[in-house]
Amino acid sequence: MIRSSLRRLATVAIAVLGLGAAAAAPLTAADALKVAYSDWPGWVAFDIAIQKGWYKEAGVDVEFVWMEYVPSMEAFQAGKVDAVTVTNGDQLVMGAAGKSSKAILINDISFGNDMIVAKAGITSIKDLKGKKIGLELGFVEHLMLLKALEANGMTEADVTLVNVPTNDTPQTLASGGVDAIGAWQPNSGAALKSVPGSKAIYTSKDVPGLIYDVVAVSTESLGTRKAEWANFVAVWPKIVAFIQDPKTKDEAVKIMAARVNVPAAEYGLLLPGTKFFDTAMAKKAFMPTEGLDSVLGSSKVANAFNLANKVYEAKIDPAAFLDASLVQALP
Amino acid sequence: MTDVPNESISSRLAKLKSQPVVLGIDNLGKTYPRPDGSTTTALAKVSFSVHRREFMTVIGPSGCGKSSLIRILAGLEDATSGQMLLDGKPDSGPCPDRGMVFQGYTLFPWLTVLKNVMFGLKMGGMGFDQARSEALQWIDLVGLTKFADVYPHQLSGGMKQRVAIARALANKPRILLMDEPFGALDAQTRAQMQAYLLQIWQNVNLTVLFITHDLDEAIYLADRIAVLGAPTPDIPHGHLQEIIDVPLARPRTPEQFTSEPFLATKRRIEGLIHKRVVPTMVEPLPMIKLTQVGDEVV
Amino acid sequence: MAERWFAVRRDLSPRRQTLLTVGAFVLPLLVWCVISYVPFVWHPLITVTNPGGSSFLAKDMMIDRGMFAAENAKVVAEGKPAAEGYRSNPVFLPPPHAVGRALYTAFLTPPVRKGEPWLHESLWHSLTIIFWGFTAAAIIGVPIGVLCGTFDFFAKLTEPFVDFIRYMPAPAFGALMVAVCGINDGPKIAIIFIGTFFQLVLVVANTTRQTDRALLEAAQTLGAKGRHLVLHVVLPGILPNLYNDLRILLGWAWTYLIVAELIGASSGISYFINQQGKYRNYDNVFAGIIMIGMIGLITDQVLAILGRVLFPWQGKPPGKLGKIILACVGLFRRKKVAV
Numbered sequence: 001m002i003r004s005s006l007r008r009l010a011t012v013a014i015a016v017l018g019l020g021a022a023a024a025a026p027l028t029a030a031d032a033l034k035v036a037y038s039d040w041p042g043w044v045a046f047d048i049a050i051q052k053g054w055y056k057e058a059g060v061d062v063e064f065v066w067m068e069y070v071p072s073m074e075a076f077q078a079g080k081v082d083a084v085t086v087t088n089g090d091q092l093v094m095g096a097a098g099k100s101s102k103a104i105l106i107n108d109i110s111f112g113n114d115m116i117v118a119k120a121g122i123t124s125i126k127d128l129k130g131k132k133i134g135l136e137l138g139f140v141e142h143l144m145l146l147k148a149l150e151a152n153g154m155t156e157a158d159v160t161l162v163n164v165p166t167n168d169t170p171q172t173l174a175s176g177g178v179d180a181i182g183a184w185q186p187n188s189g190a191a192l193k194s195v196p197g198s199k200a201i202y203t204s205k206d207v208p209g210l211i212y213d214v215v216a217v218s219t220e221s222l223g224t225r226k227a228e229w230a231n232f233v234a235v236w237p238k239i240v241a242f243i244q245d246p247k248t249k250d251e252a253v254k255i256m257a258a259r260v261n262v263p264a265a266e267y268g269l270l271l272p273g274t275k276f277f278d279t280a281m282a283k284k285a286f287m288p289t290e291g292l293d294s295v296l297g298s299s300k301v302a303n304a305f306n307l308a309n310k311v312y313e314a315k316i317d318p319a320a321f322l323d324a325s326l327v328q329a330l331p
Numbered sequence: 332m333t334d335v336p337n338e339s340i341s342s343r344l345a346k347l348k349s350q351p352v353v354l355g356i357d358n359l360g361k362t363y364p365r366p367d368g369s370t371t372t373a374l375a376k377v378s379f380s381v382h383r384r385e386f387m388t389v390i391g392p393s394g395c396g397k398s399s400l401i402r403i404l405a406g407l408e409d410a411t412s413g414q415m416l417l418d419g420k421p422d423s424g425p426c427p428d429r430g431m432v433f434q435g436y437t438l439f440p441w442l443t444v445l446k447n448v449m450f451g452l453k454m455g456g457m458g459f460d461q462a463r464s465e466a467l468q469w470i471d472l473v474g475l476t477k478f479a480d481v482y483p484h485q486l487s488g489g490m491k492q493r494v495a496i497a498r499a500l501a502n503k504p505r506i507l508l509m510d511e512p513f514g515a516l517d518a519q520t521r522a523q524m525q526a527y528l529l530q531i532w533q534n535v536n537l538t539v540l541f542i543t544h545d546l547d548e549a550i551y552l553a554d555r556i557a558v559l560g561a562p563t564p565d566i567p568h569g570h571l572q573e574i575i576d577v578p579l580a581r582p583r584t585p586e587q588f589t590s591e592p593f594l595a596t597k598r599r600i601e602g603l604i605h606k607r608v609v610p611t612m613v614e615p616l617p618m619i620k621l622t623q624v625g626d627e628v629v
Numbered sequence: 630m631a632e633r634w635f636a637v638r639r640d641l642s643p644r645r646q647t648l649l650t651v652g653a654f655v656l657p658l659l660v661w662c663v664i665s666y667v668p669f670v671w672h673p674l675i676t677v678t679n680p681g682g683s684s685f686l687a688k689d690m691m692i693d694r695g696m697f698a699a700e701n702a703k704v705v706a707e708g709k710p711a712a713e714g715y716r717s718n719p720v721f722l723p724p725p726h727a728v729g730r731a732l733y734t735a736f737l738t739p740p741v742r743k744g745e746p747w748l749h750e751s752l753w754h755s756l757t758i759i760f761w762g763f764t765a766a767a768i769i770g771v772p773i774g775v776l777c778g779t780f781d782f783f784a785k786l787t788e789p790f791v792d793f794i795r796y797m798p799a800p801a802f803g804a805l806m807v808a809v810c811g812i813n814d815g816p817k818i819a820i821i822f823i824g825t826f827f828q829l830v831l832v833v834a835n836t837t838r839q840t841d842r843a844l845l846e847a848a849q850t851l852g853a854k855g856r857h858l859v860l861h862v863v864l865p866g867i868l869p870n871l872y873n874d875l876r877i878l879l880g881w882a883w884t885y886l887i888v889a890e891l892i893g894a895s896s897g898i899s900y901f902i903n904q905q906g907k908y909r910n911y912d913n914v915f916a917g918i919i920m921i922g923m924i925g926l927i928t929d930q931v932l933a934i935l936g937r938v939l940f941p942w943q944g945k946p947p948g949k950l951g952k953i954i955l956a957c958v959g960l961f962r963r964k965k966v967a968v
């Protein structure tokens with residue numbers, strides 16, 4: 001006890017002196033695979049396999065670490081975890097910042113859970129002309145809004161964007177400071193619930209494939225421990241089947257709801273907004289085609305968006321961030 | 332009133348002056364820099380000596396530099412000219428050989444009476460047990476044995492100052508410097524403290540230099556009085572005017588306050604202090620007719 | 630003569646003090662109750678119970694009162710049945726009984742998820758984070774602060790830089806701290822440390838500077854020099870104020886907890902609050918906030934009483950609880966005290 005306490009003190013002291021880099025030991029092969037995951041239905045689904053012990057059965061030692069989304073990306077970039085659950089767009093952002101990684105698994109695509117929610121009286125994207133929209137600039141909702149405007153013959157110049165952290169969007173819409181917000185679940189649902197008469201006027205269901213949710217593994221870890229990652233990937237189809245089988249669906253929702261600490265009935269409503277990918281769908285989406293039907297096509301759209309919005313300026317190759325081999329090897 | 336022959340008083344003073352000098356003050360001066368780069372001289376060319384077993388008071392109007400003088404003697408400030416000699420040797424800096432009692436008591440609030448008195452002894456490297464038994468003797472001397480384990484905040488002003496005296500004496504100083512020590516006390520306590528102090532001085536082998544602005548106090552306590560003068564147009568700084576022998580017998584009694592030698596000494600000092608005071612123009616106060624105020628009230 | 634309620638710089642009687650202290654808690658609670666339970670106070674929304682003939686309204690929907698009235702007028706004009714509903718407050722303000730229930734059930738409900746900590750375990754975890762972050766800051770910060778307050782050399786050497794860095798938002802160091810200290814408790818403790826350390830150095834330095842100069846001079850005339858002046862005069866002299874400084878800074882540590890616990894692996898009471906807020910379970914959010922408030926208040930009061938026991942020379946009565954503590958440590962203290 002005392003010794004661990006002293007060690008903590010020492011850690012802090014070292015951190016403050018800025019000598020910490022030396023203390024940051026690299027992850028070694030003997031450790032479990034460390035995966036940081038966060039609050040999104042496609043990733044909360046991992047809890048089913050965790051609770052059921054399926055990874056142990058598959059002979060792979062995986063340690064899942066529950067984090068907030070942005071901190072999980074930071075931990076991954078700092079090399080503190082081997083893999084992180086992210087959107088394909090954000091994977092590129094990390095890549096542009098110098099963290100090379102490979103998406104080895106597609107969990108899902110957003111299928112309605114990302115929304116543009118407008119206050120009462122605004123019923124379509126066209127009504128947004130000249131209005132204020134609150135969303136987190138440079139994130140996926142921004143991209144989705146641009147797609148929505150494009151589909152309606154409009155551009156970003158037709159609206160005023162206000163940068164609002166996604167967690168704060170419900171309150172922002174409720175305060176009346178903006179006319180619409182862009183957010184993903186549970187924030188989008190909260191906005192709908194708490195702002196009277198509000199309506200989702202555009203969702204990711206209108207542009208399926210714009211946002212892929214993936215597991216990104218650091219290139220080093222994948223290179224040195226590929227067999228273990230193959231076992232990791234092989235568990236995923238079992239999870240999807242468990243969620244989709246009517247017999248086990250309720251149990252699946254119960255486990256997932258427990259992860260985020262909400263009543264199961266409430267959580268069940270979120271699932272239709274996420275389209276889980278089974279092996280066949282993932283194999284197809286990993287094909288190097290153009291357009292939103294493939295991760296690569298989607299990533300190219302995201303890359304163009306990121307460059308246009310100066311999220312990053314580095315020239316990167318979206319294809320270098322994918323490794324389909326583990327999924328393609330699945331039966 | 333006891334009628335003491337004059338010769339016995341003057342022979343006592345003569346004997347006193349033949350004692351060795353404990354504290355020599357040699358052309359002491361203090362100059363302070365001012366923000367505009369010029370300097371102010373608080374005190375200049377002060378010279379006098381305090382002999383062994385002598386009780387000397389220093390008196391003067393405000394601005395005469397008596398505070399600067401005692402702070403220099405205590406070592407809390409450096410003189411800008413001249414020097415001080417302790418037992419004939421040049422000395423400076425704070426030192427337990429020149430004990431000090433301040434007007435503001437300055438007891439350590441976190442220490443009990445006993446621990447306060449032990450402080451200097453422990454600083455001098457004395458062991459706990461010896462320091463404790465010595466401190467208890469000094470506490471007994473100032474009559475506070477019952478209060479040894481009490482914190483200062485529980486004591487009255489007079490008791491605090493007795494502790495401060497015991498604390499300074501515990502170090503067995505060559506000279507005890509006292510900076511208006513009774514200035515913050517009420518008249519009755521002050522009179523008591525003066526009596527206490529004289530008793531202690533009588534019982535202990537002690538030399539005292541005592542600063543005050545109270546004429547009665549200065550005369551009542553002292554063998555000799557150094558009268559300092561405030562700056563005047565002729566002498567633009569604090570300076571020593573005169574050293575006066577007090578023609579009163581010891582032990583002192585309250586009756587002496589009304590004796591002729593006492594009153595004569597007082598008149599003499601008053602004459603010295605007020606001699607150069609130039610009357611200044613004062614704005615006339617507005618006249619208020621009491622009847623008018625009265626009318627309003629009625 | 631009757632005691633006056635408003636007397637400039639005069640203490641009220643103990644009975645009135647207690648009365649006001651209780652009132653300080655009861656009054657806000659009363660306001661909260663009125664807003665929550667009196668339907669015509671605030672309640673800006675209507676919760677729909679029966680959408681009637683409206684195609685726009687839905688059951689359990691919360692809608693602005695004006696919009697509800699307008700919609701109803703339209704529906705009635707079309708000859709369809711009117712919608713029904715009751716006035717309610719936004720979900721952001723749960724009523725007291727819901728929060729009370731949340732507080733009560735939060736501790737009794739076992740975690741739904743296997744391996745998840747109970748709420749009291751989360752709270753305990755948060756307390757350890759605060760403890761280590763704050764203790765480290767105090768152990769390193771207090772000596773530096775005392776040195777700065779005592780020696781101008783150290784003040785000029787460190788204070789300008791500390792003054793500069795203390796304006797930097799501690800949470801912004803989150804990513805760096807993860808890179809340095811990993812993803813578990815390390816970065817959280819580090820954030821608490823950074824958030825309190827620099828303030829602490831400056832506050833302690835200032836407190837040290839308030840050491841009574843006269844006491845230093847007195848000590849010097851008694852033969853104290855250098856190191857002894859610092860150890861036997863400066864330190865004991867500032868101790869009660871230092872103790873109060875640390876009490877106030879401990880409160881700062883709590884304000885940093887809420888960001889610290891969202892760095893790295895999510896944990897503790899502020900993760901609970903954050904997670905419940907995301908899903909708009911504001912009764913649980915309020916329960917969490919109240920728990921932090923209560924822990925803060927209780928620790929502060931205990932420390933205040935302890936302070937009176939530790940520093941008896943300040944002449945503040947230790948109170949009933951303090952006397953009990955005093956009795957417990959009485960023998961122990963007597964042996965320990967030294968000059």
